[in-house]
Amino acid sequence: MSGLFDDQALADLDPTPDEGPPPEPEDAHGADPEGIPDDLFAGTFAEPRAAEEDAYYRNGARKPLTDPAALLDGLNEQQRAAVTHSGGPLLIVAGAGSGKTRVLTHRIAHLLSARGAHPGQILAITFTNKAAGEMRERVAELVGPRAQAMWVMTFHSACVRILRRESRQLGFTSSFSIYDAADSKRLMALVCRDLELDPKRFPPKSFSAKVSNLKNELIDPEDFAGQATDGFEKTLSEAYTMYQARLREANALDFDDIIMTTVHLLQAFPDVAEHYRRRFRHLLVDEYQDTNIAQYTLIRELVGEPGGAVEPAELCVVGDADQSIYAFRGATIRNILQFEQDFPQAATLLLEQNYRSTQTILSAANAVIARNEDRRPKHLWTNSGGGARITGYVADTEHDEAQFVADEIDRLTDAGDARPGEVAIFYRTNAQSRIFEEVFIRVGLPYKVVGGVRFYERREVRDVLAYLRVLANPEDTVPLRRILNVPKRGIGDRAEAMIEALALRERISFAQALRRVDEAYGMAARSANAVRRFNVLLEELRTVVESGAGPATVLEAVLERTGYLAELQSSTDPQDETRVENLQELAAVALEFEQERANAEDESPGTLADFLERVALVADSDEIPDEEDEGGVITLMTLHTAKGLEFPVVFLTGMEDGVFPHMRSLGKTKELEEERRLAYVGITRARQRLYVTRSVLRSAWGQPQHNPPSRFLEEVPEEFMDWRRTGPTVRAPEPKAPVVARRGGAPAGGFATGRKPDRPVVSLAPGDRVTHDTFGMGRVVAVQGEGDRAEASIDFGGEKPKRLLLRYAPVEKL
């Protein structure tokens, strides 16, 4: 990414920079908006710009528009209204493919030109870092590089910026660590162990999720302690309190804390809130349907109330309730549905013309989403013509499904109908990507998997980052314990337990206890020596950091002095070769970061904490492939990742009940509706061609499973479908029976397939006792649905009852 758009450039325009000597207390949150240096990129829209800008254009960048009116060229009436609306809160209900990104960027450009806003007054919140980068770049294309002074970022990045700047108010240092989901889970596991909770009854994983939900609803440990009623909640409350205390002790915030704490900060310190209200006069939020309570409250705090010391900022939110797919992590569709009530003067504009897909694809999507209850109907339309019908394919196995996809892509590329870079393959869960990879490698198709096992989640990367984290924040327990014996240095479980006991006894942190090994009882001399050596190692590394070395240098020192790299290099395990490569890549990332900072002509080379923040919040090492030379590569990703993207050719794979919709949503209407919205998102990503495929047989848990067709398939009207194959023509297990294409006539998904014809659906009632082939004896708790759709919740003595689709579950009544 161009250095002109990097974080440092943003920081340069901030009233109070992140780094440098701490300001005097009265300056704690910097100058007022008047303090935004208005000599920087000063001037009106068409005026000549500063020398920095000349350099920018010499690098080949497009010249900005010279006339604000030109921003409206090529926009339809609704879009223009959305771009130019002024005066009050604005909700833009943007249907799929309605050009919402364009409208947002043009609106920002409009604010900066026709409305005379200063870029420093704009805060635009996007869902992903990638979207932020693109938006910044596109606005710069329209109005020039002064766009770099805007805050365009995710909720989390914005909050971290605010928190770092205001950390003194909250009594923690600005170099706090950021805990990702894995760290949180680990910490919660430690807490549960210390509370001696039975992991069967109180699984740390579910506690972790519940705490996350509480934070998303802004319920802090004290609030929750007050409202916990039953024994379970009391225990949860205890764990939450301790978890939060441990985070504090480690000077760390988890993902949910980042938002919650920012909200608390703004609520507790009115002058801080006022500062940001004065500063951000324009607040824009994309993907508003995916905001949760904490984010919603944050927006309200930043906008301010009418009649307050500062006029409320101008708020513009964009979203589509039909594309809300993150309820599982706390998003509330309520926020977008109630916008007009929340912000009484609000105007609502609808973008209903679709510029992306053919009418066929659009109609199919509309038919599917129409099945959801309680939604405001939309009238998406397009004038781009009917287009081809949707191709359906029923494979015998998931391998055949992948093979069909590969063959079809081959056919399309040979015929010149599409290039690999124009094709995307979507699936419900990451695990489904593997089979496609195998087949694509074999047939030699270029592809890229987006998401999945991410770079920063690999073991070796996390190990090395753990060292950096400990160096940046010595009190940070979770990474400290991770590296204590990595690479192996003779500090085992027992030694660790002794240190922990010392920490508990002396009421000090684990990190401090480690430094006071000599006081630990019962530690073998050998172990104690190992710990001392470890302390010395950390001390050495710390001197490297204190000598002012940048992240890349520190990283190199870690790799060398810990022996981590040496251990991998001398290993015979071929996997370790990849690990070394990954670490080299990490080193490259660090170096790039360092240079980026150096170029930003700021004294600070970028601290370790900055680097770690970037790593925690911008885990973007696998990017969505650009349409590069030579036709590009096929993109593989989950449906969630696909949000906001579009492709000429889309394969929607694994269209099976139990896969998509996912097993765990089957009994629950709400979750099923979310799955349906996910299907809607998937369908509407396609511009010209859409394929839907499923497999009759799919192995999961190493066991073959029969899956019925996804209910979403049946929701697509038959007239839009072109079934290339509807299932095995012969039930006999001959390998590769010749395929006879049956067109048109068969019902969606081909009912002729995949069912054990002879097994009647067991009829059950609550209270019945049953046996299950794998789960054993159980008792029926509840039954839903009838006939083929019947599902039962059955208690097999596990933590919670299992939900089984009776048509397929191997259950027998006793």
Added chain:
DNA sequence: TAGAGTGAATTTTTT
């Protein structure tokens, strides 16, 4: 303490 060997659980989706 480390490594081998066994058994259980894993599969939503992500900032």
Added chain:
DNA sequence: ATTCACTCTA
């Protein structure tokens, strides 16, 4: 199927 956690032995 694969991975992770736990137990047992050297």
